[in-house]
Amino acid sequence: MADTLDDILQEKSRHQIVLSTSTSNAAFLLLPRVAEVRACFPGGEIFVVTSDPQGIEPSGKVDLALVFGEPDFPGFKSQPLFNDILTPVCTPEYLRENGPIESVQDLLGCELLHMQAQHASWVGWRRWLRHFSQELPKDRQPMGFNNYYHVIQACLAGQGVALGWMRMLGDLTASGQLVAPLAECLETEDHYHxxxxxxxxxAFDAAPFKDWLxxxxNGCPPSEPAPVL
Incomplete structure (x- = not known):
């Protein structure tokens, strides 16, 4: 697979646009709206590459990247877009069987699905809970993952409560697959770029893609998730 990817990147035509992003950005932001993404680049072939944690594939062949947090890769310029809104999410079934979750303190009795921070811009459970004057016990071992996509898949399987990045998860909350039981939310200081x-x-106009994003x-709080197209 690595050799095939390298061949494709080396042989890309001048009309091909290599768009790099993280696995979770691709899965939750872009791929459900692939027709709209393609419409932003008329006449161009789009080749989507995923790379974690931040989202810039290091081949040197990337034309454009959608990342969270200002890129710390050398040789890249960036433009900020919007921040994100973090609040706990779970399935309706998990909430019925393990709830109610009516306060931030109630979360301490839940199975918290945790993503290991791999970048300084990532906000995890400890930081989120501290914002609301709660501490995760030091001997507490949440179920951990190294990829946010896997965190959400475990959450959808009813395995616990995830810290929901609501710009990403608007489709899942709009469809009712995930619910946000608390009003408390934290806006990130970092932005998507x-x-x-x-x-x-x-060599192409990136403005239509920026405007579409x-x-x-932008401007979709948890109570008004991103619309499904």
């Missing part, structure tokens, strides 16, 4: 190689500006995901 569009990034591109500083020495190789995009802002229209689609």
């Amino acid at each position: 569009l990034a591109w190689p500083a020495n190789r500006p995009p 802002n229209r689609q995901f």
